Amino acid sequence: MNELNSRRLEIDALRALSAIRQHGGITKAAVALGLSQSAVSHKIKRLEVSLDCELLGRKAGAPMFTAAGEDLLNYAGRILMMHDEALLSLSKTPLAGRLLLGFTEDTACSDLARILGRFRRLHPNVTVRTKVRMSLVLRAMLERGELDAAIVQVFDHEVRPADVILYRERLHWVKHPELVIRQDEPIPFLSFDEDCFYRKWAFDMGRDGPVLETVFECSSAAGIVSAVNATMGVALLSDRYIQGEMQIITDRLPPPPSLAYVVRRARKSRNPALDTLIREIERDVGRQGGLALAG
Helix, strand or coil: CHHHHCCCCCHHHHHHHHHHHHHCCHHHHHHHHCCCHHHHHHHHHHHHHHHCCCCECCCCCCCCECHHHHHHHHHHHHHHHHHHHHHHHHHCCCCCEEEEEEECHHHHCECHHHHHHHHHHHCCCEEEEEEECCHHHHHHHHHCCCCCEEEEEEEHHHCCCCCEEEEEECEEEEECCCCCCCCCCCEEEEECCCCCHHHHHHHHHHCCCCCEEEEEECCCHHHHHHHHHCCCCEEEEEHHHCCCCCEEECCCCCCCCCEEEEEEECCCCCCHHHHHHHHHHHHHHHHHCCCCECC
16 A cells, blocks of 8 residues: 555656657657757656556667556556546536537548537537538638637638637658559549638649649548559648658648648537537647547
């Protein structure tokens, strides 16, 4: 019992450990957490001393985490979730009403679902209805007053002063290494559907650049990823979908604009429930440096 009393799982250290896994290293985790690299390293070292075991693999070629580190990470996610939910529960104010929200496919398939689930548990008198659509469709629905707020992708230069910026990502032209792009032929293009603003930018760019020939059209990011891996053509994908052998193309095609994920409200949508939900989303996403894809 005395040994257990001398060992501690500090919340900030667990958050740092989780960030290292999510962002792929101490340096990126420090940026996401708003800390120095040495501060993150110190938190992990203190945790290792307290537990009397190594959590990070520090030898060349070794996995990022030791077996003990992997075991602790499995608990860390649940501990952090319960910790944050308890804090919210103790500080919550009574809220009621109805919220109509919009998400894109990639945000709906992220840990945003966990944030919404917690919000509904803490505020059972708030009814939340969501619709998953492409960003351009959601923006139009906001303008028509059909939604209270939506999390949408926009190009950096399209961010409005009232938008809440959650995080930014880069957009890339990508292909499979085995796909050969011939100089004298149109570039086979794997396109999202006509409601995608990537597609609109690509064809606007095509007026003065290389000719794009749409050979595959799909509204799902998973479908586009599969088509890239099947060497069917070139696609525009953000950082989170770059995987496996995909190559980023830096010649022949102009560099795409950077992306921002923002919470955008309807012009006249102001209510305490929405304000509270947006604050919770902003805080959680800020801690983690983005919305992690589910699964």
